[in-house]
Amino acid sequence: MAALQILNVEKRYKSLQALGGVTFSVEPGEFFGLLGPNGAGKTTLISIIAGLSRADAGTVSILGHDVVSDYREARSRLGVVPQELVFDPFFTVRETLRMQSGYFGLRKNDAWIDEVMDNLDLTDKADTNMRALSGGMKRRVLVAQALVHKPPVIVLDEPTAGVDVELRQTLWKFISRLNREGHTIVLTTHYLEEAQALCNRVAMLKAGKVVALDKTSSLIRRISGSQLVVSLARGTLPDALKPLVSHPDELVSGSKYTLRVNEYSDVEPILATLRQSGAVIEDMQLQQADLEDVFIQIMEGEK
Numbered sequence: 001m002a003a004l005q006i007l008n009v010e011k012r013y014k015s016l017q018a019l020g021g022v023t024f025s026v027e028p029g030e031f032f033g034l035l036g037p038n039g040a041g042k043t044t045l046i047s048i049i050a051g052l053s054r055a056d057a058g059t060v061s062i063l064g065h066d067v068v069s070d071y072r073e074a075r076s077r078l079g080v081v082p083q084e085l086v087f088d089p090f091f092t093v094r095e096t097l098r099m100q101s102g103y104f105g106l107r108k109n110d111a112w113i114d115e116v117m118d119n120l121d122l123t124d125k126a127d128t129n130m131r132a133l134s135g136g137m138k139r140r141v142l143v144a145q146a147l148v149h150k151p152p153v154i155v156l157d158e159p160t161a162g163v164d165v166e167l168r169q170t171l172w173k174f175i176s177r178l179n180r181e182g183h184t185i186v187l188t189t190h191y192l193e194e195a196q197a198l199c200n201r202v203a204m205l206k207a208g209k210v211v212a213l214d215k216t217s218s219l220i221r222r223i224s225g226s227q228l229v230v231s232l233a234r235g236t237l238p239d240a241l242k243p244l245v246s247h248p249d250e251l252v253s254g255s256k257y258t259l260r261v262n263e264y265s266d267v268e269p270i271l272a273t274l275r276q277s278g279a280v281i282e283d284m285q286l287q288q289a290d291l292e293d294v295f296i297q298i299m300e301g302e303k
């Protein structure tokens, strides 16, 4: 049974189609990335998964429980870390986490609450009022809140937006541990390096539609091949090579070009063309394309 199944989900805000028939499923134990530019519909989809918003059509289920008709069962299996920080300022961190446990009918939950606080470096702040915490600390509490009931499926909506390196590392260490222990993780992030390092599979959303759905490694291999990055000390890129440029703004901005190559044998003719044009190479490296290159290609609709 899928940890998360999304079937033909549609959502419209007046004339705007925010989700135009989204379908994918996430298997138990996966670390799954939901990627897309601003406005692609990621948060809308997460609100529907969390039962905070209703789809106009389609269904979502968590471990076989429909998020509308079987809301309580679905919700008890799900932990959501939302993007926005909303708290009751009068409670301490520990009180906030105890109350959240209460929502799920858990009374003697202090051992797990202590463990979660410890893993998120929150122990020192256990008795501090929420209003006295910094933004980064509040974000840690938001993560802790989503985990108090040890949900098998954990959804994180841009948990590292604007947070410092230390929190990112703390968070990923803990989330990766939970994933190793069998929890399913669904992550949205704009940090594609982070997604590439953590997610074994990703879906890319564009204007409310899934435009790519595959293993991270297959996407990188299938779409981009390798890249030859050349910096020119003299001359400009000959016209014959311009179709190979991966990032169109490089044609405007300068002397460094990222050229797509499918095979190593493509490199030789590129160098010959450059030599014949009189260009002088200052620096050159062959690199594997990364998820960001794939993302740019897909979002520009080049494929």
Ligand SMILES: Nc1ncnc2c1ncn2[C@@H]1O[C@H](COP(=O)(O)OP(=O)(O)OP(=O)(O)O)[C@@H](O)[C@H]1O
Residues within 6 Å of the ligand: 013, 016, 018, 036, 037, 038, 039, 040, 041, 042, 043, 044, 045
């Ligand atoms: N309550 C709402 N009323 C009207 N339009 C909305 C509402 N919520 C979202 N939208 C619109 O729906 C589209 C999808 O928004 P959504 O927040 O789901 O995107 P997102 O992929 O999460 O973007 P971001 O990366 O910026 O968080 C956007 O065009 C947004 O303006």
